[in-house]
Amino acid sequence: MxxxxxxxxxxxxxxxxxxxxxxxxxxxxxxxxxxxxxxxxxxxxxxxxxxxxxxxxxxxxxxxxxxxxxxxxxxxxxxxxxxxxxxxxxxxxxxxxxxxxxxxxxxxxxxxxxxxxxxxxxxxxxxxxxxxxxxxxxxxxxxxxxxxxxxxxxxxxxxxxxxxxxxxxxxxxxxxxxxVARVVSTEEPEPDLSGGLRSARVVVGAGRGAGSADGFGELLELTELLDASLGVSRVVTSLGWRPHHEQVGQTGSRISPDLYIPCGISGAIQHWAGCSSAKNILAINTDPDAPMVTKATYAVIGDLHEVVPAINAEIRRRRAG
Incomplete structure (x- = not known):
């Protein structure tokens, strides 16, 4: 029973x-x-x-x-x-x-x-x-x-x-x-793109490779095209580029999506602790020896600012056809 x-x-x-x-x-x-x-x-x-x-x-x-x-x-x-x-x-x-x-x-x-x-x-x-x-x-x-x-x-x-x-x-x-320990108040979070990271079926990840707080345009578009949630590495939140509630890793959310697309994320053990349960990982990184690339199901070696726009364009093309 x-x-x-x-x-x-x-x-x-x-x-x-x-x-x-x-x-x-x-x-x-x-x-x-x-x-x-x-x-x-x-x-x-x-x-x-x-x-x-x-x-x-x-x-x-x-x-x-x-x-x-x-x-x-x-x-x-x-x-x-x-x-x-x-x-x-x-x-x-x-x-x-x-x-x-x-x-x-x-x-x-x-x-x-x-x-x-x-x-x-x-x-x-x-x-x-x-x-x-x-x-x-x-x-x-x-x-x-x-x-x-x-x-x-x-x-x-x-x-x-x-x-x-x-x-x-x-x-x-x-x-x-x-x-003695109980919830005394609840506040609704501000709207964000993390979209329930823990239960998301598709997650687009972003790391230092995004380059700056202004370097997320293509990644946000991919997130929208795939009806996905956005997750980021600790360095991204530490630099103030994205809010903490989007962080994936040992001190953030632990995710188990069907597909995780980490872009410009090296794959340090702290981040891997949060994403290792993903069923499939498609890594996009300029470094072929990055831990995330070597552990990924699939990998594309290249600059995310070139690869991600190409993916977005192909998705739009296929949907238009």
Missing amino acids: TLVLVEIDAGGVIEVSRETLTFARSLGDLVDAVVVGDLGDAARDQLASYGVRTVHHATGEAFDAYAGAAWAAAVQAGLRASGATHLLAAGTPRGMEVLAHVAAREDVPMAANVLSAEGSDPIVVTRQVVGGAALEEMRLAQSPTVLTVAGHAVEPRPADAPGAADVVDLAVDVSEADL
């Missing part, structure tokens, strides 16, 4: 939670979900389509604003109610924090950024470590098995047969200590 912490936004179940529900079905046929805060009919219907048997729902004043420890108390209540032996969440900031709290309270290990799982008693998982630069095999013998699933480890896929998704209210004992 597997319990999944599911995150909900205005559009319903977020994509990485749908991926985690798909992953959960590989561990067994019975899958329950725990949802904290607003649920909504659309999200419930999505949960049913992904085979969820029961939705353990925690609501109340304690959950009006996000508090990791309070969410952990709700997840623990869900564990008791469901009798689950496996606990999963997407590898989002909230998923990581909440499951870390739960694992500590249950006195069991937690495996983060898991890509696959096999067997039982113990479950053997393969997970990303060292910022995604290496893979580690880990055996989880204690119950409950607690793990977070790396973004895009699997494709989100509805179940062959929908679940009932019966909603059951959870009685959760939340202490004052659980609310």
Whole structure:
């Protein structure tokens, strides 16, 4: 029996939670979900389509604003109610924090950024470590098995047969200590082109090779043509050419797109830590020996200010034809 912490936004179940529900079905046929805060009919219907048997729902004043420890108390209540032996969440900031709290309270290990799982008693998982630069095999013998699933480890896929998704209210004992660290205000970010880097399917990357704050014209056009998100290296944000929320790397966003196009990025280990999970990498760089070029699926050796405009022109030509 597997319990999944599911995150909900205005559009319903977020994509990485749908991926985690798909992953959960590989561990067994019975899958329950725990949802904290607003649920909504659309999200419930999505949960049913992904085979969820029961939705353990925690609501109340304690959950009006996000508090990791309070969410952990709700997840623990869900564990008791469901009798689950496996606990999963997407590898989002909230998923990581909440499951870390739960694992500590249950006195069991937690495996983060898991890509696959096999067997039982113990479950053997393969997970990303060292910022995604290496893979580690880990055996989880204690119950409950607690793990977070790396973004895009699997494709989100509805179940062959929908679940009932019966909603059951959870009685959760939340202490004052659980609310010490909580969200007290939320501000909408300014519009930008990072476009949800963590979940983007295509990312165009820009590094020092852009040349200056004014050197992003062709890259922004490519981003728009591909309906992609823009990601940049640390040096770009350090120089003030682009805002920090667009940064990819160890101290920025970690991405797992189907295609990453790093332009003028050497590929230092700190940046590689943020993009190594990309399924395909097309590097554009003047240096054939740059780490990003040697690790890329494909590479174009040339100046991005010559190569990218040519790509843009070809895309426009094909679309016009």
